[in-house]
Amino acid sequence: MARKPLIAGNWKMNLNHLEAISLVQKIAFSLPEKYFDKVDVTVIPPFTDIRSVQTLVEGDKLLLTYGAQDVSSEDKGAFTGEISGSMLAKLGCTFVVVGHSERRTLHSEDDAVVLAKTKAALKNGLTPIVCIGEGLNIREAGEHVAYNVTQLRGSLSGLSADDISKIVIAYEPVWAIGTGRVASASDAQEVCGAIREELKALSSDEVAAGVRVLYGGSVNAKNVGEIVGQPDVDGALVGGASLKADEFATLSAIA
Ligand code: PEP
Numbered sequence: 677m678a679r680k681p682l683i684a685g686n687w688k689m690n691l692n693h694l695e696a697i698s699l700v701q702k703i704a705f706s707l708p709e710k711y712f713d714k715v716d717v718t719v720i721p722p723f724t725d726i727r728s729v730q731t732l733v734e735g736d737k738l739l740l741t742y743g744a745q746d747v748s749s750e751d752k753g754a755f756t757g758e759i760s761g762s763m764l765a766k767l768g769c770t771f772v773v774v775g776h777s778e779r780r781t782l783h784s785e786d787d788a789v790v791l792a793k794t795k796a797a798l799k800n801g802l803t804p805i806v807c808i809g810e811g812l813n814i815r816e817a818g819e820h821v822a823y824n825v826t827q828l829r830g831s832l833s834g835l836s837a838d839d840i841s842k843i844v845i846a847y848e849p850v851w852a853i854g855t856g857r858v859a860s861a862s863d864a865q866e867v868c869g870a871i872r873e874e875l876k877a878l879s880s881d882e883v884a885a886g887v888r889v890l891y892g893g894s895v896n897a898k899n900v901g902e903i904v905g906q907p908d909v910d911g912a913l914v915g916g917a918s919l920k921a922d923e924f925a926t927l928s929a930i931a
Pocket residue numbers: 686848852853854855856892893894895913914915916917
């Protein structure tokens with residue numbers, strides 16, 4: 677099954693809503709409409725920027741989509757500081773990142789929390805981008821494939837094949853995030869291929885063949901081509917390089 681590549685720009689805690697408008701305008705200007713036939717492009721700003729991005733995207737009928745960096749596992753109520761899936765859906769979000777390594781590490785989010793957030797996203801019609809990835813010690817011990825498969829199983833535990841068909845997986849080795857140390861294309865393929873094999877076991881061959889598996893970790897315009905050229909890598913989750921309009925547009929066009 678042909679899978680359309682997805683390039684997702686995770687802005688993390690960068691850019692206020694005015695800077696967000698400026699960046700999205702520049703990306704849209706640098707990425708002619710014809711590219712959207714072959715690649716889906718999405719930006720993932722901080723919560724406080726989303727309404728401004730929505731106004732711009734809808735007002736100018738831009739073809740790029742947008743999403744959020746996190747979602748509450750709860751529907752509503754006394755959860756100070758949390759943002760619900762229905763709030764994000766109302767803002768027109770398409771995607772929501774769940775289980776980013778910074779959330780797993782800095783906010784102690786384990787697979788059970790990631791699973792609950794994945795369910796909350798699906799319940800509200802959002803596409804979760806479920807992140808998994810090993811630390812350097814696991815990679816150096818040669819246990820990275822087994823580690824990622826276990827994390828995938830824990831993060832998707834009990835989901836139906838239909839649910840799994842609606843998600844995106846992002847393989848992001850922790851040692852490559854924000855470090856400038858990108859995984860080799862064959863390293864990315866090794867784990868993304870293993871992820872697809874496990875998705876077959878968790879759903880079906882047909883569903884697994886349709887799920888987009890992204891690579892993330894120091895992706896830029898120079899290395900994206902080789903990485904997304906791998907058979908089981910269907911795009912990239914991009915941090916630092918997504919804050920530079922020219923580079924993000926260029927790497928999206930290459931994908
Ligand atoms: C990320 O934060 O998801 C990421 C991949 O960051 P960077 O591209 O900066 O490594």
